[in-house]
Amino acid sequence: MTKYIRRAAGLCAVLLVALLVNATRVQVFQAPSYDDNPANRRQAIARYGQPRGDIVVDGETVTGSEDTGEQLRFERSYKDGPLYAPVTGFASQLYGTTFLENAEDDILSGADPMLAPLPLWNDITHAENPGGKVVTTIDPDAQEAAFEGLGSRRGAVAAIEPATGKILALVSTPSYDPAELSGTGSAVTRAWERLNGEADKPMLNRAIRQTYPPGSTFKVVTAAAALEAGVVTDVDEPTSSPNPYRLPGTTTRLTNETEGCEDASLRYAFEWSCNTVFAKLGVDVGLDGMTNTTANFGFNDRKLRIPFSVAPSNFDTRLDKAQLALSSIGQFNTRATPLQMAMISAAVAGGGSVKSPYLVERTTTRDGSTVASHGPSTLHQAMNPSTALRMRELMTDVVTEGTGSIAAIPGATVGGKTGTAQHGVDNSGLPYAWFISWAQADDAMEPAVAVAVVVEDAAARRGDISGGGDAAPIAKAVMEVALNASSDASSNGGG
Structure with a gap:
């Protein structure tokens, strides 16, 4: 009898061990596959079972969470959704997340272990942390000035603080309301189909995801390359x-649309945008010199994140001399995002240094304790400070004497460069109007924006002046706001 009891006990022990091994296999080794199974709704229910953390602009939240009382309980809401859509992106229960909602999802959803006072205990108990906050660098007045300036037109604005790389404005029009994509109802599906089907592509973030031929604004890069190479002394x-x-x-x-370009000085050619001068300068600098300079400004960089990814701006590294000439005046295959062109202007204003652009000042817990913070860092040294100083002079001349006079601001030094970019079959389309610029108050130590x-x-006529007529007034409005903000910060003892 004792023999049978021992055998039964041994069998029970084996079964118990097998049960524990299987439970370990399922709960530890196979847990990720079950968690990621589309049929498993537990994660989604938990994810939307608490309010999402907020994105903050100048101390004010521009996002929220609405309690629907449904299984996926909390839906994302947005304040001034179209204004901030290029910054926030959307957080949709059907279509996922984009931009800051995506790049900072761990903080906003509460999944980041740094939000927990005892991360290891949370791993054991699977407790949910409240969503944290993402504090942006955006200046709401600059953002609004850019948005209102563009109005109903297609376009984009990027504004940077040259000394730090802080992104002060990031606007793309036409825009959309991300709240339309919150929830799970049929209205969300219809909104998704409509937004994706519209010819104007309202969900395209033109400021960072669309590249354009930069036209004459690229002559800032060519002029810097010529000065750096000693082609112009x-x-x-x-x-x-x-x-x-x-x-x-x-x-x-190649011809010009202005007079006096034959053998013109660099100053005159820059003020009045002589194509012939800059095309020849690009050839004289040579392909290696031009590609090195463009890389130092940030072209062909496929790793740039702000923290979400930015489409790389392009300057071809394999060109014959004719193609190089055209590329040196912002034509042929040269293409740039508005953010890249703002970085170029910021490098001139900032003494030749290209700061890493960033959109997030810091992330915090729900109660405001800092989780992580971001500070200035140098991405590239685009040119020597002496070259940057001469480029500042040239850009200032464009505003005081050349094609960018409309951007002048009393009480401030403003540098700029107008441009147009022809496109379409045989250049039949209305040219894109460009304006890049920087501004420094007369009583300030450094440029503000x-x-x-x-x-x-x-709507302007073809020619370089269209950048001054269409784009420059928008840039001026943004610069005025930034100058006022900088003045207020200085008077209050801020940096």
Whole structure:
């Protein structure tokens, strides 16, 4: 009898061990596959079972969470949704997350272990942390000025603080309300289909995800390259620049839309945007010199994040001399995001240093304790400080004497560069209007802001002046706001 009891006990022990092994296999080794199974709704129910953390602009939340009382309980809500959509993105129960809602999802959803006072205990108990907050660098007045300036037109604005890389404005129009994509009802599906089907692409973030031919605004880069390479040593000396300029190895002749460009000095050519001068300068600098300079400004960088990814701006590294000439005036395959062009202007204003642009000042717990913070960092050294100083002079001349006079601001030094970018079959489309600029108050130690504006459906006539007519007033409005904010911060003892 004792023998059978021992056998039964042994069998029970084996079964118990097998049960424990299987439970361990399921709960530890196979847990991720069960968690990620689309049929498992427990994670979704838990994710939306508490309010999502908020995105903050200048101390005010621009997001919220609404209690629906349904199984997926809390839906995302937005304040001034179209205004901040290029910053926040959307958080949709059907279509996922984009932009800050995506890049900072762990903080906003409460999943980041840094939000827990005892992270290890939370791992054991699977307790849910309250969602944290994401504090942005956006200046709400600058954001609104850019948004209102663009109005119903397609375009984008990016504004940066040159000394730090803080993004003060990031606007794309036309825009949309991210709240339309919250929830799970049929209205959300219809909104998704409508927004994706619209010809104007309201969900496209033109400021960071759309690249444009930069046209004459790219001449800032070419001028810097010529100065850095020693091709130009005196901005007031005549250049050896024929008008028209025959593109090397071709019979194509490049002309200008302004007078006085033949053998013009760099200063005059920059003020009045002489294509022939800059095309030849690009060839004289050479492909290696131009590609190195563009890389130092941030072109061809596929790793830039702010914290979400930015489409890389393009300057081809394999060009013949004719293509190099065209690329050096912002044509051929040269393309840039508005953020990239703001970085170029910021490098001129900031002494030649390209600061890493960033959108998040810090992340915090729900009660405001800092989880992580962001500070200035140098991405590249685009040019020597002496070159940057000469470029500041040239950009200032554009506003005081050249095509960008409309951007002048009393009590401040403003530098700018107008431009147009032709496109369409045989350049038949209305040119994109560009204006890049920076501004420094007369009583300030450093520039307050660098701005890039592009207007896709500009109404101005073809020619470089259209950037001054369509885009410059928008940049001016943003710069005025930033100058006022900088003045207020200084008077209050801020930096």
